[in-house]
Amino acid sequence: MAQWGMVGAYVVVVRRLARRHSATLRPQRDGLGGTVRSGGWLFLRTVSLRIAFLATVAVATGLGSAELAGWQIAFTIFSTAAFALDALAIAAQALIGRSLGARDTETVGRVLRRTSAWGIWFGVIVGAVVAASSGVIGLLFTGDPEIAALIRPALLVLAVAQPLAGFVFVLDGVLIGAGDARYLAIAGVLNLVPYIPALLLVAALAGGGASGLAWLAAAFFGVYLLARALTLGLRVRGRAWMTAGD
Template sequence: MDQVATGKNALAFEVTHRLVLSIALPMTLAFMTTPLLGLVDTAVVGRMGEAEALAGLAIGAVLFDLIFASFNFLRSSTTGLTAQAFGRRDAHEQQAVFWRAFLSALACGGMMLLLSPILLWLGLKLMGPQGGVAEATRTYFSIRMLAGPAALANYAILGFVLGRGQGHIGLMLQTLINGINIVLAIGLGLGLGWGVAGVAWGTMIGETAGALAGLAIVLKGFSGNPRPSRAELFSREKLAQLFALNRDILIRTFVLLAAFTLMTRIGGSFGAVTLAANAVLMNFFLLSGYYLDGLANAAEQITGRSIGATYRPAFDRGLKLTTLWSFGLAALATLFFLLAGPALIRLLTTAEDVRAAASTYLPWAAVTGLTGALAFLMDGVFIGATWSRAMRNRMLMSFAGYLAALALFVPAFGNHGLWLAMNAFLLFRGFFLAYDLKKRADQTFLAAQ
């Protein structure tokens, strides 16, 4: 039976496979539109026949993503807080959570826009492009940064609709943003011959259109309900809670970026062929991350909602179903990559030496979905429960274990040791959080009663 008994709790709700998939599937599809966008942007500029423009696009996109990936806390914290208010059926607090997140996003986006000349200068110093490459990077980055406030506003909007379990709206908005981006990148970049500038303007317009559409949808849902007062929006207690959540998730994100950056740097020490092979294989982990992220989103919403409703059966059932789907899909993905991996490697690279190296290390990449399944899921649970401090601390512990694994395994086993350490890092993240789960859940539900 795919549901929990509703009992006597007026806020109780059923947790079914359908509920889990109604959140996870749309978000998985939404996440998968992002690499399609990158592929189109690359193809548009690549068809211009200018290697410098293509290199400048790549560098500009990396700089933008590095800066704005650190603001993902705007999405995560909004989802957890909204889900808990949704579970309590507190429509007034849901509005307040949204406006705090939305205004924070606009403020952060405006600050990034003001700092963009400095950020561009630092990025160019860090990446070291010269001549035409630097000019293309400057053009792309400067135009795309105009979308900074809208891009961060989209984080807040996505976090809000996910917190309400509206994965279909999240998919619609991401499809709108990326669809406009793709059409305009082709029309402006190729049709009008604007090249890199056309791609950047397409991104800026897509992000802005998505933010406006998302805001309209959210505001329509608020119609008929009284707005929170300024005192409620800027409550010191609520802002302190939001700041603490965002701080902890930001630290966790930086540590995660550091772990993958370290892997790239160490992989580079083994030579260009090994570095290229690792880059090819990381695509397998990224593919697994799409559905694991989707299921983590489902765990965030169900966890937050069950805590808001003070309904432990929904929490337990949600954990069981998301675990089942996460590990079931991870096992299938591992089998798929082991069997189809050689063919995928041949598709991704034509260099025979890179193909051979990637095939050697393929099993390590193939199992990352399995070793990372618990980590993704526990992140979702802890975000939904707003146990951000514990998540931050367990991430730091996992990173320490990762450093120890690198020191132990890389000198002994080379690149095999590097992949072993990465898989160990994923396992550390999952198990350290899972070990703490029952005690925190017991405390949270007891305190809420």
């Protein structure tokens, strides 16, 4: 319902702007081609994310039924925190797109620095909340003290990784706003290079129980998020991304 509501709002805005600038509403070849290219790269990026998620679930399944349930809880908490942290990413995406469209690279740099700092500090706050409530989160989901004890170490790993997650989500928004979909897609594939071997090590060596689940969390919230932070961080250190969407 929310998405269809946004479609309706965008149609109203587009029609109003088209009338104001005497622009046609008929699809144009160049516009469709650009959308297909950008959408194709973003689709590849999404596929890489899904591969990482599915591979993680596969390893969690091998650890045991309780561990799989525990991972589902931990990942649900991660997803919930991600929605909060993603609010900054969406703001960065809009501000970066607007500033690049106006050729205002000075503002682009300010937005990048400010939203990155906010993402990290907001991650600290979210991580502190998760860490403080790590002992009761399992009880809220299952009412089972054994499951609560099982997932607590994994939740603490998740909590420690939240500042890194905030940084990653903001940079995702920055590069999407810059139209740098091709780099995001390539980086998404590269991020799997260290992560898949890390998952195989967890599957082979970690075993089950709280320690196995904690090692799985360390692989996902550590190795995978760190790989994403490195590939995205290296990109924004240069200036090539500032013209990626031209």
